[in-house]
Amino acid sequence: MNFIYINQNILDNLFYILVSILIYYIFLDHGKRLSQYGKTLITACMSIPIILCMKFPIYIDEYCVHDLRQIPFIIGTLYGGWPVGAALLVILLAGRFAFYGFNFLTVIVYIVIFIITALFSSKFKSFNRKNKLRSPILLILFLGILTSFISLVMSDYFRITEAYVFYFIILPPFIIGLAVYIMEILKDAILIRTQMVRLEKMEVVSQLAASISHEVRNPLTVVKGFVQLLKTPDLTQDVKEQYIGHVVRELNSAESIISEYLAFAKPAIEKVDPISIDREIGYVIEMIKPLANMNSVTICQQLTPGTIRGNIQHFKQCFLNLIKNGIEAMPNGGELRIASYVTHDDLIIEIRDDGIGMNKEQIHRFGEPYYSSKEKGTGLGSMVAVKTIQTLNGTLHINSASGKGTTITVTLPAYDEDTSAK
CATH class of the missing domain: 1.10.1760 (Arp2/3 complex 21 kDa subunit ARPC3)
Known part of the structure; x- marks a missing residue:
């Protein structure tokens, strides 16, 4: 004891x-x-x-x-x-x-x-x-x-x-x-x-720098495409002015992106407006057509009118990234089909390509920063797209297999302006 x-x-x-x-x-x-x-x-x-x-x-x-x-x-x-x-x-x-x-x-x-x-x-x-x-x-x-x-x-x-x-x-x-x-x-x-x-702080700075370069590259790619088209002989003055208008809008878009990232440390309240998906996606398609033509890709669209609520700039950037991914997934050319339709209280947007497709691991890791199936990709475009869809209270589903193309289905809650006004 x-x-x-x-x-x-x-x-x-x-x-x-x-x-x-x-x-x-x-x-x-x-x-x-x-x-x-x-x-x-x-x-x-x-x-x-x-x-x-x-x-x-x-x-x-x-x-x-x-x-x-x-x-x-x-x-x-x-x-x-x-x-x-x-x-x-x-x-x-x-x-x-x-x-x-x-x-x-x-x-x-x-x-x-x-x-x-x-x-x-x-x-x-x-x-x-x-x-x-x-x-x-x-x-x-x-x-x-x-x-x-x-x-x-x-x-x-x-x-x-x-x-x-x-x-x-x-x-x-x-x-x-x-x-x-x-x-x-x-x-x-x-x-x-x-x-x-x-290290986390340095990672944030690194991601911010990479995101800026990636997001600005998209409108600059469009600008480059239209500037090359302006060199085409026998263009009418109306067509030239139309191309120049696209160039100016994309440069303004790049300026807006830079301004948003510069205000990252002191963000303002995000502007939310009704978004006409058929109009905005149609605009994005027009912007990306020069890149599609350079890659021998034909874009087929079938867009049903519908409205959601969110930030228009972010919405366009999101689908610009997704459509650009679809074009780049077909290095030998092909057809990119973009369709939208309404079901009950949701708007469905489908982007289907005939490209190289993705395996299960690539589907699972889609949207991770710095992960990309492309040789020179950063994965930041997919990350921005996924984050934007989550901000819009939507979902993203991927159906794909290696060598059989990819179908991305985005589901977003519909917005009824008449109902909301009441």
């Missing part, structure tokens, strides 16, 4: 130490202001288990009382340096005298521990993890043997027993090894989390 009681006291002392370490790293990680006062923080956190260990010691027998106060004292000195060690030494001695009275031998023993640990702490910070785990174990083992020798020489009543060897010399190295290991794990976890936050 006495053995069980002793083990319970050891676990209590260990609990005080580990909880204080956890509290220290919680404050260090989440308290930005407190992290500036690292030495004060570790002093406060390590002084708590010192006091608690002395208040609730390990009663080995009626002549031998022990506790693990030296472990938080040594840890605080190793991680905080000699200023933290000096503050903990004062707290430790004050608590010792308050609980058990003055003892000159105790003062000598802990001053020796402080001096050796403080001298060792300057090298401790430069150690790798393996040496940081090994060195405190060897240090506390050495200090246990040294202080036992000092006590044996200076005290006539001091005796070394088997219980003393186990609890004073053998047990502390295992506990300090565990404590230092946990501290290093928590410190690495905080460091890794900080690095991940930094």
